[in-house]
Amino acid sequence: MDLSSSAHHAFAADADGLARALEELVAHHGAAVAEAGTTPLPDGIPADGIGPEAALALLAPLALDTATSLWAPTAAAHMDTPTPWITWAAASWTAAQSQNLLHRRSAPGALALEDTLMSWLAPMWGMHGGHVVPGATIANLTALWAARDGAGASRIVTSEAAHVSIAKSARLLGMPLFTLPTDSQDRISLDALADMTRRNPAEMDRTAVVLTAGTSAAGSIDQFDGARRAVSAFGAHAPWWHIDAAWAGPLVFSERHRKALDGIARADSVSVATHKWLFQPTEAAVVLFRDLTRANSALQFFGPGDANQIGLLGSRADRSLTLVLTLLAYGKAGVGAWIDQCIQQIAALEQAMRTRDDVELFGRPSSGILLWRPTQADVDTVAAGLDPGSASVVYARGQRWIRHVAASPLLDADELLYGIEAALRSSDSEKDADPA
Ligand SMILES: Cc1ncc(COP(=O)(O)O)c(C=O)c1O
Secondary structure, three states: OOOOOOHHHOOOOOHHHHHHHHHHHHHHOOOOOOOOOOOOOOOOOOOOOOOHHHHHHHHHHHHHHOOOOOOOOOOOOOOOOOOOHHHHHHHHHHHHHOOOOOEOOOOHHHHHHHHHHHHHHHHHHOOOEEEEEOOHHHHHHHHHHHHHHHHOOOEEEEEOOOOHHHHHHHHHHOOOEEEEOEOOOOOEOHHHHHHHHHHOHHHHOOEEEEEEEOOOOOOOEOOHHHHHHHHHOOOOOOOEEEEEOOOOHHHHHOOOOHHHHOOHHHOOEEEEOOOOOOOOOOOOEEEEEOOHHHHHHHHEEEOOOOEEEEOOOOOOOOOOHHHHHHHHHHHHHHHHHHHHHHHHHHHHHHHHHHOOOOEEEOOOOEOOEEEEEEOOOOHHHHHHOOOOOOOEEEEEOOEEEEEEEOOOOOOOHHHHHHHHHHHHHHHHHHHHHOOO
């Protein structure tokens, strides 16, 4: 078959087609306007394709109009951030080049770019290098694997607010997991950690301690130095300290807020999800090590040819280009300003919520996450009245809370407040209408 003879089967680049695909993207960009599942698609794979143009036109409404808009001024339900447009361009470059970073010889340019990215990023958290991985779950698993095989840790201690990826890692690595209670701010209880150490200091000598910078529910940041002191006070020494900074790690980009991460540089490893507060397309994260040589020798396999496999992944895509472009284009100050803007909007929302007597706040928002609950209505009833893109319900301190995450620099506290007030009013009127 002559692949160039038919528009339907053309494989090579079609500049006009690409330009039209981007036009579709821009034209459909914005709020979701259609319900998922409303675009009719064939029941099975078409025997003959309908051609790239028709396929793009058919799928544009499905892929673009039904997407949850992370650009809405009320998009605050999850730790999912919108992406700067420059990453859209870079993502299409990445797809077009489809480099496989497994082999140094097959992707020298992409690997050099990744090396540059690591040399830019690692020092931000006081680390000396690391790996780009597809998400913080893999980052945490990789870090704990290095803790086990590089430092002899055979058990994991963390708090009950730690992300589920720590439990998954423990199970995969065959390391028993011990979860300690949290304090009133959802941080690991230093008393509980001290107590555990006091009862059996020798156990601590084979423990990887996992602290969190930005817990999934409340965004709380564990007390890094306090936790170290709670262990060292009894003459114990944990061989590995990992900080899961999936969410709050990028606070180091903000002059105003980086202090919240003081002490992070003393960790042995740090995970940061770059698809959260570094505004990259999902799935992207980094795992960083203070001693990269030690970590890599624990994570290293020698494959055939020049494949030097380090870590979990085999064939792996370039995830650096989008972030290098972002950092190059906007700099530390630009990213820091986006984060500051996110936090400022949540602070404005907090202030407004504090004036109400029909809600209770969890506490001061940590790392841009506000939790609150109605005092005169059921949490789930009020949550059901909120735009689902604007809030989620989480569990913390033994209770359910409505959560708003400052994931977007385009967030508008006034619009969020408007939705909250409407949900509270409507739960009030439901109560009034209830004859019981
Ligand atoms: C604290 C924390 N750690 C780890 C993860 C897992 O990250 P990912 O979804 O990138 O695997 C999350 C996800 O939200 C998280 O909040």
